[in-house]
Amino acid sequence: xxxxxxxxxxxxxxxxxxxxxxxxxxxxxxxxxxxxxxxxxxxxxxxxxxxxxxxxxxxxxxxxxxxxxxxxxxxxxxxxxxxxxxxxxxxxxxxxxxxxxxxxxxxxxxxxxxxxxxxxxxxxxxxxxxxxxxxxxxxxxxxxxxxxxxxxxxxxxxxxxxxxxxxxxxxxxxxxxxxxxxxxxxxxxxxxxxxxxxxxxxxxxxxxxxxxxxxxxxxxxxxxxxxxxxxxxxxxxxxxxxxxxxxxxxxxxxxxxxxxxxxxxxxxxxxxxxxxxxxxxxxxxxxxxxxxxxxxxxxxxxxxxxxxxxxxxxxxxxxxx
Amino acid sequence: xxxxxxxxxxxxxxxxxxxxxxxxxxxxxxxxxxxxxxxxxxxxxxxxxxxxxxxxxxxxxxxxxxxxxxxxxxxxxxxxxxxxxxxxxxxxxxxxxxxxxxxxxxxxxxxxxxxxxxxxxxxxxxxxxxxxxxxxxxxxxxxxxxxxxxxxxxxxxxxxxxxxxxxxxxxxxxxxxxxxxxxxxxxxxxxxxxxxxxxxxxxxxxxxxxxxxxxxxxxxxxxxxxxxxxxxxxxxxxxxxxxxxxxxxxxxxxxxxxxxxxxxxxxxxxxxxxxxxxxxxxxxxxxxxxxxxxxxxxxxxxxxxxxxxxxxxxxxxxxxx
Numbered sequence: 001x002x003x004x005x006x007x008x009x010x011x012x013x014x015x016x017x018x019x020x021x022x023x024x025x026x027x028x029x030x031x032x033x034x035x036x037x038x039x040x041x042x043x044x045x046x047x048x049x050x051x052x053x054x055x056x057x058x059x060x061x062x063x064x065x066x067x068x069x070x071x072x073x074x075x076x077x078x079x080x081x082x083x084x085x086x087x088x089x090x091x092x093x094x095x096x097x098x099x100x101x102x103x104x105x106x107x108x109x110x111x112x113x114x115x116x117x118x119x120x121x122x123x124x125x126x127x128x129x130x131x132x133x134x135x136x137x138x139x140x141x142x143x144x145x146x147x148x149x150x151x152x153x154x155x156x157x158x159x160x161x162x163x164x165x166x167x168x169x170x171x172x173x174x175x176x177x178x179x180x181x182x183x184x185x186x187x188x189x190x191x192x193x194x195x196x197x198x199x200x201x202x203x204x205x206x207x208x209x210x211x212x213x214x215x216x217x218x219x220x221x222x223x224x225x226x227x228x229x230x231x232x233x234x235x236x237x238x239x240x241x242x243x244x245x246x247x248x249x250x251x252x253x254x255x256x257x258x259x260x261x262x263x264x265x266x267x268x269x270x271x272x273x274x275x276x277x278x279x280x281x282x283x284x285x286x287x288x289x290x291x292x293x294x295x296x297x298x299x300x301x302x303x304x305x306x307x308x309x310x311x312x313x314x315x316x317x318x319x320x321x
Numbered sequence: 322x323x324x325x326x327x328x329x330x331x332x333x334x335x336x337x338x339x340x341x342x343x344x345x346x347x348x349x350x351x352x353x354x355x356x357x358x359x360x361x362x363x364x365x366x367x368x369x370x371x372x373x374x375x376x377x378x379x380x381x382x383x384x385x386x387x388x389x390x391x392x393x394x395x396x397x398x399x400x401x402x403x404x405x406x407x408x409x410x411x412x413x414x415x416x417x418x419x420x421x422x423x424x425x426x427x428x429x430x431x432x433x434x435x436x437x438x439x440x441x442x443x444x445x446x447x448x449x450x451x452x453x454x455x456x457x458x459x460x461x462x463x464x465x466x467x468x469x470x471x472x473x474x475x476x477x478x479x480x481x482x483x484x485x486x487x488x489x490x491x492x493x494x495x496x497x498x499x500x501x502x503x504x505x506x507x508x509x510x511x512x513x514x515x516x517x518x519x520x521x522x523x524x525x526x527x528x529x530x531x532x533x534x535x536x537x538x539x540x541x542x543x544x545x546x547x548x549x550x551x552x553x554x555x556x557x558x559x560x561x562x563x564x565x566x567x568x569x570x571x572x573x574x575x576x577x578x579x580x581x582x583x584x585x586x587x588x589x590x591x592x593x594x595x596x597x598x599x600x601x602x603x604x605x606x607x608x609x610x611x612x613x614x615x616x617x618x619x620x621x622x623x624x625x626x627x628x629x630x631x632x633x634x635x636x637x638x639x640x641x642x
Contacts, residue, residue, distance in 0.1 A: 007327050009378050009435070012334070013442040020444035032441065046324060050331045052339055053352035077335045080403040081442040085379040086480060088436035091429045095420035095465070104461060105419070112412040116420075123407050131480045134506035136555055137465050169582035169617060183463040185512035209585055229464055250493040256513075256532045269495040289616035292639025310640040312619040316574075317634050 007043070009082070014043060015061070016081040018072040026068045041065065052077065086131060089124030093117060093132035103142035104150075104181050104188055139186040143205035148213055149190055153178050156218045159192070162210035163203055167282050171209060172196065177218035179226065181205075184233050191227055193220035200227050234259055236276035243277045244298040245286075246270065251293035254286070272297070284309055329355030330371055334380060338402060343385040343394025404443045414448040421447075425466045428473045469514050469531035474538035478504045482549070484521070484542035488535045497535055502527070503547045506555040515559040518547075528559045571602045571610060572624040579620040583613075599624075607632045615640070 010033060017032070018024060030040040044063050051060035051074065062073040084092075099105050100113040121129045152159045161174045176192035179200075183189070187204060194201040236259060247254050249269025254260075262274040277283045280302065287296050287306040296303040332353045337344070346368055350356045356364055372382055372395075381401045385394040409417065421437045424430040441447050467473075471487065478485045485504060488497045503519040505526075513530060520527040574597045575583060575590070584590050587600040604610040611632035614623050623630045 008330050011327070011331055013438050017442035020442065046328060049328055050335060053336050055354060077339045081439040082379060082402060083404045084436050084439060087432040088439070090480070091424060091432040092417065092420050092436050095423035095433065096416065098423070098465065099416060099420055099463060102463060112410070112416050116409065116413045116417050119407055119409070123405050134479050134549065134555070135476065136506065136508045138508060138510040138556060164582055164585060166582065169580055171581045171585050181461050185465055185509060187512060229462065249495045269490060284618065285616040288618055288637065288640050289612045290640065291615060291636030292642055307641055309618045310637045314634065314637045314641070316619060316622040
């Protein structure tokens with residue numbers, strides 16, 4: 001809310017904020033509104049020029065910030081904030097409805113959710129309630145692993161996992177120190193320190209084939225920092241090798257499924273996609289799965305490996321089953 | 322927006338809120354600084370623009386037409402302007418704090434934080450500690466990504482009940498077709514967003530994956546002209562079952578020591594001869610099975626049924642080409 005087009009809505013929230021927080025500090029208010037102290041004082045100077053028709057000193061809003069403490073007076077007309085707009089209320093209501101369906105939250109916080117939804121709907125008016133029933137985020141059913149993962153989080157214990165990685169068709173045993181649960185796009189992940197990777201990892205709860213709470217306290221190392229999931233859950237490392245594929249219309253799912261560095265339309269629904277691959281085996285599996293709906297363009301050695309492996313596999317089918 | 326204009330608009334809001342009786346344009350011109358210096362026509366244009374800008378940020382301006390007066394009167398009804406009194410219990414504030422952080426992309430994230438700011442300005446205690454303590458011993462973060470470029474336009478279309486037109490590529494299709502749709506809602510399912518609505522071209526309800534919309538979403542009718550049928554189940558409209566009902570069994574030869582994941586998911590695995598084991602897998606769509614089996618390369622051979630075996634051979638030949 002720092003652009004000049006947003007200034008009026010901001011002022012209409014700033015005045016009520018100052019009325020409901022008498023004696024608030026300049027620094028603290030600037031932070032709440034996402035402004036620099038200089039910008040905030042500029043806002044206060046503008047407010048100070050406004051007021052009731054007549055605009056005699058007695059009509060104007062009185063505001064001072066001596067010693068960094070903001071005191072406002074004579075602003076009763078706009079002492080309450082503007083009611084929530086449809087987008088504002090809907091953004092919260094859709095999110096709350098999704099949270100109510102999220103097993104990670106519903107079980108612990110169940111009855112607070114309908115109470116907040118009811119209060120917000122009252123504060124917002126009809127439009128928002130309608131929109132928020134037309135936008136929905138579906139949430140996966142509670143994964144089997146959830147109770148034990150939560151137990152480990154609550155008791156701060158280490159977990160032993162058997163984790164399935166479909167891209168490599170591997171099940172790997174892992175010991176992890178759980179940090180928190182992250183639900184992204186309706187799917188649950190455990191954010192944890194993984195002793196096998198010696199790094200922070202996100203593991204999907206529905207891909208945990210076995211979960212055991214160990215009799216060992218969780219003790220993640222100091223470098224265990226939360227993962228910034230706002231950047232996406234799947235984040236290939238910039239050092240991973242770049243692979244270029246060409247896919248037909250039937251292979252376009254690749255561009256929807258994996259984060260791509262570059263996607264170029266080639267006509268007739270065909271695409272050229274560039275993505276970063278964790279390892280060569282992953283690329284090999286992807287290329288074999290695609291069959292004639294995609295092929296590796298670069299690196300050329302990779303394309304050769306795909307052909308060799310396809311040939312070897314076809315050798316198994318040379319005889320009658 | 323210039324400082325002068327912000328000042329004028331703020332004074333206009335205060336003036337229209339403070340007045341008990343509706344004010345004519347001329348009275349407003351006298352009362353609000355910034356209008357007085359301009360000619361009649363310039364004033365009319367300016368006043369029209371100002372009213373529109375206030376309405377755009379959600380300020381309700383009443384136009385009162387008194388049969389005894391030539392000119393309409395204007396005022397802002399305090400009750401429809403002000404955020405109603407609202408108080409939150411600590412547990413309610415905590416879930417609202419989680420809800421406000423759900424949206425990752427600008428449009429809804431800004432709407433959610435704008436709503437929270439208004440609530441705080443109204444003296445509501447909010448909790449923005451990122452879900453600390455909400456999950457009962459362990460923090461929780463819930464995120465939803467609306468990465469599809471078509472999302473903001475469709476959100477607005479749903480909100481404004483307005484038909485839309487866009488180019489769409491069906492699953493695996495080489496061609497793009499223009500669709501005109503009466504939007505009923507948008508739904509996120511398993512990390513993908515869908516539009517559900519009435520497809521005018523097909524004369525039937527349809528669901529569209531947002532990632533398959535190409536280019537711009539354009540308005541194709543007036544706001545308010547879409548009627549959402551009562552009781553329509555949006556989730557059911559986008560619920561494409563993963564597996565059709567009929568389940569079959571495939572017999573697969575698996576190289577010893579390989580394909581851990583397959584073994585975990587197999588119904589049975591029994592040791593066979595010459596370094597190969599035999600596994601039984603449940604499947605319904607031979608193409609899906611073939612994709613998985615082909616990806617495992619020369620570590621598996623699908624012995625039967627014949628259609629599944631043929632599908633794998635086709636994939637492998639395709640990867641060879």
